[in-house]
Amino acid sequence: MKNVNIAILGLGTVGGGTYEILSKMNRGLIENRTGIQFTLTKVLERDLSRLEALGIDPACAVTDPDLITEADDVDIVIESLGGIDFPSAVMEKALLNGKSVVTPNKAAVAANFDKLTKAAKSSGAQFRFEASVGGGIPALTAIQEALSGNKFTEVMGIVNGTTNYILTKMGEEGWSYEDALKDAQARGFAEADPTADVEGIDAANKLSILMALCFGEYIHPDDITREGITGVTMADIEEAKAKGGKIKLIAGAKKRGAILSYSVKPTFIPNEHPLAGVSNEFNAIYVTGNAVGELMFYGKGAGALPTGSAVVGDIIAIAKTL
């Protein structure tokens, strides 16, 4: 059996979920399917209790990222630290050193898309980030591979579970924005500081990535016009209902001729549209290609195992080529 060595930066939700799937839950199944055995050789993690909880040898722990980006016994680096500048610098270093990188970190990918893809190209390493948009939903791989015979004309996503949960509860249960947000926080769908979600910052990061892949145009997330859901009133929701639809936070882009237009904003979606049925914390990515027509990918946009599933898919795809 082929052995591939991996290193994980950060054993939080996604890093832990990835290890859980790859090395415990589905280890035998993955070995049987792929003929590849994955060995965790290094972990960048200060909290040793996280290693213990996952049964990882504490000798794997390092605190200096150079011990991973320059290590001989690391083939694939999984970056699941969060943040932007530090993880981007570590990923760039790893890629320049010829190590392939997998990350769910939308903020870092969106902020440094050009720099990171260029670093990968220069060394021939692979840079994959399926989990960065839509969590477990394999839309990015589909856009880049199975759908690569298409010219894309439009992409629309419900790519933030927190805001979709809040809008669903306001629309279906008549809850106030404040009550829905509190409930989302209690269920772990929303952070204590929900700004990045409710102001559309997270959705803009994901739209930046979707546009780069669909249209080959990189737009920095700060340059995307965005409006969050804090201004959505019960009156707006009732009006949408009366018109036969729903208000959804849509991260959308359209290409007409050479003109790419894009925004993140609360949008009326008629009930007949497939995106109208995407409720609660679920995500969906809806793309239109000139050959395939309309397609939608639906699933869980967050959580340790769904997001870990996408990271593991990327790890396996890279490992097959090593």
Add this chain to the structure above:
Amino acid sequence: MKNVNIAILGLGTVGGGTYEILSKMNRGLIENRTGIQFTLTKVLERDLSRLEALGIDPACAVTDPDLITEADDVDIVIESLGGIDFPSAVMEKALLNGKSVVTPNKAAVAANFDKLTKAAKSSGAQFRFEASVGGGIPALTAIQEALSGNKFTEVMGIVNGTTNYILTKMGEEGWSYEDALKDAQARGFAEADPTADVEGIDAANKLSILMALCFGEYIHPDDITREGITGVTMADIEEAKAKGGKIKLIAGAKKRGAILSYSVKPTFIPNEHPLAGVSNEFNAIYVTGNAVGELMFYGKGAGALPTGSAVVGDIIAIAKTL
């Protein structure tokens, strides 16, 4: 630019759509994205007017499939003839000769899954059939690649557009089965002899393929219990509506422990389920993995360009590895 030679067997709907996308509509875009130029060197097609309509050099036409399966100037064979025995024999020969094969032919893939995958393995050629289930929807590639870190527990598909169109029109417009079928035939969604669709034979072929990929178990389509839609009455549909749902023709399989259970049959789907929103001729594949949870892929299950999109995706995937 790398050159890859292709041959197409049959220039009907899908064969023609594939050529249209690859060599005309999106030729420049595909060359830019992949750095690969595709050259059609051979066509198995007796109707020369089809070559003329697509602007293909009549010198490419052959009538003996051995001139393709044994040709030095063919890297990838696209089988879009339809039927079972003849195309299966040609595909097996091509694969044994080391030529990769792409096909949308669900009946042939489902009937000869073991034989064809074995032929591919023996020579190291690739055998891809994304278009065989769900037309343009890239579910098979996702199941085999991006989701390969999952143990699948369930797969449910609305995989036949004709029957979904008929059931939608019966439910939403109150049309009789006969009127809906006639309308589907007039629109080109249903064949003059609709048996394979309305009796669930086509759906059983697709379920056989889905089970082989999700669960690693090949069940011949003849061994799948199936019930078509000819017995669905308006009373059944009204009863489903009263219970808050719809009747859909579901090709479904579940794995519980070592037990795989499967069937094609009209099934009650509650309105809250994502499959309930799949209307008219659209298809969807709904899978559950132990890491990713519930996922749904939605799109056009038939037609020259949507199905051609999936064939072209497979061709590009193979060409990248040549």
